[in-house]
Amino acid sequence: MNKKETSYALGVDVGGSHITVGVVDLVSRTIDKGRLERHPVDSKGSITEVLDAWAGAIAPLCGKEALSTIQIGIAMPGPFDYDAGISFIDSTQDKYESLYRKNVKDLLAKKLGIANSQVRFKNDAACFLQGEVFAGIAKGYKRAIGMTLGTGAGTAYYHGTEAHDAARWGEEFSDSIAEEYFSTRWFAKKYQEATGQELSGVRELVDMKEESWVQGIFKEFGHNLGKFLGKFASEENAEIIVLGGSIAHSSALFLPETAKVLSQFLQNVPIKKSILGEESALIGAASCWYEE
Template sequence: MGKKEKSYALGVDVGGSHITVGVVDLVSRTIDQKRLERHPVDSKGSLTEILEAWAGAIEPFCQHEVLSTVQIGIAMPGPFDYDAGISFIDSTQDKYESLYRKNVKDLLAKKLGVSNAQVRFKNDAACFLQGEVFAGIAKGYKRAIGMTLGTGAGTAYYHGTEAHDAARWGEEYGDSIAEEYFSTRWFAKKYQEATGKELSGVRELVDMKEESWVQAIFKEFGQNLGKFLVKFASEENAEIIVLGGSIAHSSALFLPETEQVLSRSLPGVPIKKSILGEESALIGAASCWYEA
């Protein structure tokens, strides 16, 4: 790296209930475990409350650096104009609606006392895959796809330069859209059908994994996921598929089914679980400052 290029950048991951900030070494492609902070955020709060919570989490990291040279990469859920820094998250998303149509990049930069050129936003699903390509399980691959399974379904593709949001959550699938099949909502629906009760989270089902009806739910999920990924991987000519998100923690219960479906259509394409976990989005966000 040249003299003017810095080897460090701040990676920030904006979640529905928290913000995580870390220092990423762009040369060794590692995160400093001693400087990794997670702070709660009320995503239903006012614009001022949200910005104060974000700035409060990021600011201490800026003080270690000369303020004019801090580089900040932020993994942010959409819809969002990532270049301009304007949020289009509205009330249908049930989070961060007070940011709607606001220039979040300008407002946050001003609050931190940095120029807006020092702040870059990138889609959170794209950051997840970027992190795995930059420093994780997909390193060395020229074409990859990624999918995060959690409260929503994030999709991204990588064609050798940088990862991009594939925005396939709204694609037609089954009798609805992909996100209805590959998120917590699907498990909640199946649980309600089986028990008449509300599911607190997928972990609750995992705890009941000895039950044959629970195993059947995970098997069905795995088969659906396999069918979806065959189409996605084929269209992107992927050499590897990377899975992340909270539901991926229980992959032992559904991945064998997914692999079976994939092996029939795409025998040479491995499907791997993220090895960076929650840090993949942080590293991916920070790596938008990397210059080869």
């Protein structure tokens, strides 16, 4: 971190239905839990509606006296040109299509009344892993991989400098692609096959964890995940694997099977659940302003 700059930065996590903003101390590597903003966002709204919602969450934490020095790191889903700040999210993503081909960095900076050089974007999966390396369970490791399991499947790798998006969601796996096996959609499909009904969320399955058929679903998920992570970790020479996302909350139901399968590929590579939770992306995004 440049000593001439403030030791604080704002970390922003852009989700499909909300935006979360936190104040991160880059020296102590902690987030101020008393200064968190979480606002709903209509990701299907117009560009004006989206930017108004984002600015409405970010502005309260900027402080008028610090506008000229505030540093903002934003964890953003792709496809996105993170350096230029241009979105390439189109209608196939079913969110934020109003931002397509717009220079979001320029537009947001103008809305906040700051220079666009005060805003940096980084892939959201990479921010998750960066947060865990910077201040979480992967701190001290030189090589790591991370995976977020939720409505989609995010992947990232770290080789000792900063985390990067691994973009393995579309990688061929079994008879489809990885994201079809490691997201909420997979559980919904399995539930539909078993009951003929729609699944409201993975939490609904967790509540039925005493049922043997539910245990079987989680075990199958864990088995597939172990195979996928074994290949991923081997190719990246990972020293640790970190899992995050909403599905990771139910890791006790699938992680033993994942670890068992993983051991067939790699020995002595721990697989850990995120210890920062939702704060990992915020801290990771803010840490893009950290310099040794």
